Amino acid sequence: xxxxxxxxxxxxxxIAGKLVSLGHxxxxxxxxxxxxxAVAWVKSAGKGASQGTFADAxxxxxxxxxxxxGAGSLDALKMAGAQNLRGKVLVDVAxxxxxxxxxxxxxxxxxxxxxxERIQAALPETRVVKALNTVNANVMVNPGxxxxxxxxxxxxxDAGAKAQVTRILREEFGWKNVIDLGDLTxxxxxxxxxxxxxxxxxxxxTADFNVKVVH
Amino acid sequence: xxxxxxxxxxxxxxIAGKLVSLGHxxxxxxxxxxxxxAVAWVKSAGKGASQGTFADAxxxxxxxxxxxxGAGSLDALKMAGAQNLRGKVLVDVAxxxxxxxxxxxxxxxxxxxxxxERIQAALPETRVVKALNTVNANVMVNPGxxxxxxxxxxxxxDAGAKAQVTRILREEFGWKNVIDLGDLTxxxxxxxxxxxxxxxxxxxxTADFNVKVVH
Numbered sequence: 001x002x003x004x005x006x007x008x009x010x011x012x013x014x015i016a017g018k019l020v021s022l023g024h025x026x027x028x029x030x031x032x033x034x035x036x037x038a039v040a041w042v043k044s045a046g047k048g049a050s051q052g053t054f055a056d057a058x059x060x061x062x063x064x065x066x067x068x069x070g071a072g073s074l075d076a077l078k079m080a081g082a083q084n085l086r087g088k089v090l091v092d093v094a095x096x097x098x099x100x101x102x103x104x105x106x107x108x109x110x111x112x113x114x115x116x117e118r119i120q121a122a123l124p125e126t127r128v129v130k131a132l133n134t135v136n137a138n139v140m141v142n143p144g145x146x147x148x149x150x151x152x153x154x155x156x157x158d159a160g161a162k163a164q165v166t167r168i169l170r171e172e173f174g175w176k177n178v179i180d181l182g183d184l185t186x187x188x189x190x191x192x193x194x195x196x197x198x199x200x201x202x203x204x205x206t207a208d209f210n211v212k213v214v215h
Numbered sequence: 216x217x218x219x220x221x222x223x224x225x226x227x228x229x230i231a232g233k234l235v236s237l238g239h240x241x242x243x244x245x246x247x248x249x250x251x252x253a254v255a256w257v258k259s260a261g262k263g264a265s266q267g268t269f270a271d272a273x274x275x276x277x278x279x280x281x282x283x284x285g286a287g288s289l290d291a292l293k294m295a296g297a298q299n300l301r302g303k304v305l306v307d308v309a310x311x312x313x314x315x316x317x318x319x320x321x322x323x324x325x326x327x328x329x330x331x332e333r334i335q336a337a338l339p340e341t342r343v344v345k346a347l348n349t350v351n352a353n354v355m356v357n358p359g360x361x362x363x364x365x366x367x368x369x370x371x372x373d374a375g376a377k378a379q380v381t382r383i384l385r386e387e388f389g390w391k392n393v394i395d396l397g398d399l400t401x402x403x404x405x406x407x408x409x410x411x412x413x414x415x416x417x418x419x420x421t422a423d424f425n426v427k428v429v430h
Contacts, residue, residue, distance in 0.1 A: 101327065104400075110407075112321045146429050155414075181414040185319075189411035192325075196404035199370075199396040200428060209430035214361050215419050 004029060004061025006054055006076055008037040010137040011093055012067035016041065018141035020048045022172050029057025029080065058084035063091065063164070070096040070115055071108065074122060085126040089161040091168075092116045092187075093132045093140070095194050104198040107191060116187035120157065127161035129154055130187040131169065134197065136207040143174050143210070150210035151177045155186035179213065219244060219276025221269055221291055223252040225352040226308055227282035231256065233356035235263045237387050244272025244295065273299035278306065278379070285311040285330055286323065289337060300341040304376040306383075307331045307402075308347045308355070310409050319413040322406060331402035335372065342376035344369055345402040346384065349412065351422040358389050358425070365425035366392045370401035394428065 005016040006029045016026045028038045028051045038051035050060075058064055058080035068076040073094045077085070096115040098108040109115050116130040131154045132140045139145050143152070152175045156162045162180060169175040181189060201207050220231040221244045231241045243253045243266045253266035265275075273279055273295035283291040288309045292300070311330040313323040324330050331345040346369045347355045354360050358367070367390045371377045377395060384390040396404060416422050 106327045110326045111410075112316065148429055150429050179415070179418055181418050186414040189414040192407040192410040195326075195407040199401040199404040200394070203394055203396050204428070204430050206430055209428060211426040211428055213415060213419070213424055213426055214363055214365050215421055215424035 001025070002027075002060055002062050004057035004059075004064040005067055006057055006064065006080060007067035007069070008035050008041060008051075009067065009069065011140070012065075013037070013041050014137040014141050015065050015067055015093070015132075016049070017045055018173065020045045024048060026050070027052055027057040027060040029054040031076070031079065054080040055084055061088065063089045063168075065091045065093060066119070067093050070094040071098070073115060074118060077119060077122060082123055082125065085123055088126055089158075089164055090119070090123065090126045090128050091132070091165055092119055092128055092130050095133050095191055097194065104195075104202070107194065110192055111188065114185070114187035114191050116155075116184050116191070120184055127156065127158040128184060129156035129158075129161050129165040130184065130190060131165055134190050134193055135210050139208060139210055141173050143176075145208050146210045148212065149176050150212045151179050152210075153179050153181050153186075153190050155181040155184055155190065157184050177212075216240070217275055217277050218242075219272035219274075219279040220282055221272055221279065221295060222282035222284070223250050223256060223266075224282065224284065226355070227280075228252070228256050229352040229356050230280050230282055230308070230347075231264070232260055233388065235260045239263060241265070242267055242272040242275040244269040246291070246294065269295040270299055273303075276303065278304045278383075280306045280308060281334070282308050285309040286313070288330060289333060292334060292337060297338055297340065300338055303341055304373075304379055305334070305338065305341045305343050306347070306380055307334055307343055307345050310348050310406055312409065319410075319417070322409065325407055326403065329400070329402035329406050331370075331399050331406070335399055342371065342373040343399060344371035344373075344376050344380040345399060345405060346380055349405050349408055350425050354423060354425055356388050358391075360423050361425045363427065364391050365427045366394050367425075368394050368396050368401075368405050370396040370399055370405065372399050392427075
């Protein structure tokens with residue numbers, strides 16, 4: 001499958017690397033087609049890996065992952081181009097973290113809105129699914145880093161898109177428990193959870209953790 | 216032990232009832248000393264149970280639980296009186312839920328502030344500990360309603376107060392895993408978690424659930 005991954009940071013490298021290792025063709029998109037981190041990633045990832053601009057990656061992918069930093073996501077997606085994302089599933093992994101007031105970070109969108117909803121509003125013909133933003137980059141593609149079977153969440157307005165992302169989470173990334181939280185407004189829940197996630201990281205002194213919802 | 220419980224709703228009744236059943240003397244405080252729900256609770260709870268105004272309950276308790284609805288908490292605590300709460304531990308169980316814009320609720324304080332911090336600011340000589348606000352009223356005092364051993368959180372600025380609340384959570388309420396998230400600003404985390412909690416309640420179709428943090 002051809003997949004576009006927007007962002008060359010830890011999240012982008014982690015997801016793009018996992019997808020290449022599974023045999024997919026992955027184009028990593030950055031602001032510049034010659035982004036050093038993306039070029040380095042392509043060299044290390046090997047067969048199936050390529051890089052380009054945000055627009056190149058968006059046009060390339062049958063499905064696209066938004067792994068850009070939350071503060072830059074809307075700009076990056078504008079550069080990616082609505083026409084390159086039309087009709088496609090966009091998996092939004094970003095969090096609207098604001099580090100400008102020190103740590104722990106606050107959110108620059110929250111409470112009665114979410115980054116995912118802003119992205120959906122900016123790209124009305126794209127099917128946005130929020131997923132994976134509640135765990136760190138390593139755990140996203142390797143749930144076994146956390147003992148036992150913990151949970152990952154999806155939400156979005158298009159049932160078919162959620163089903164496709166759920167299949168990838170289960171069969172490719174190894175998430176056995178995928179909880180569908182409903183429509184895209186539920187991204188307010190998974191994004192706001194970052195407030196708790198950051199405190200838990202501080203208390204546990206590790207980012208390799210996750211929650212299991214028990215009922 | 217003499218304990219004040221502010222609020223006569225589900226959370227107040229649940230916590231006050233549990234504490235009476237454990238042999239404590241509990242005064243339930245309401246806006247009026249003759250609040251019908253409080254009077255009914257006292258009749259059903261039996262020996263050790265009494266009711267009065269917010270001020271009566273605050274003066275009575277060696278430790279006080281804020282179980283009022285979040286939207287009314289600051290007013291209720293003003294009526295309780297700073298002098299009646301001076302030097303005492305106040306366990307803040309409330310959530311700043313705003314139902315005025317429909318469901319799911321939003322928060323009327325969030326992101327860079329929390330209800331617990333507002334309460335602490337209003338009562339600088341009281342030792343506020345945020346706890347129990349991440350589970351429903353029944354689970355608060357009966358963690359066994361959720362299978363396995365799930366987690367409950369505490370945060371606050373006074374280590375001794377947190378230790379006292381942690382002891383109550385463990386030994387009286389039966390919470391085996393109490394996670395200390397740090398100072399009271401961590402209440403931003405546990406209060407913001409309500410956004411996710413409400414979506415989980417919708418997805419799971421039950422309020423009897425909780426999370427286990429795995430690492």
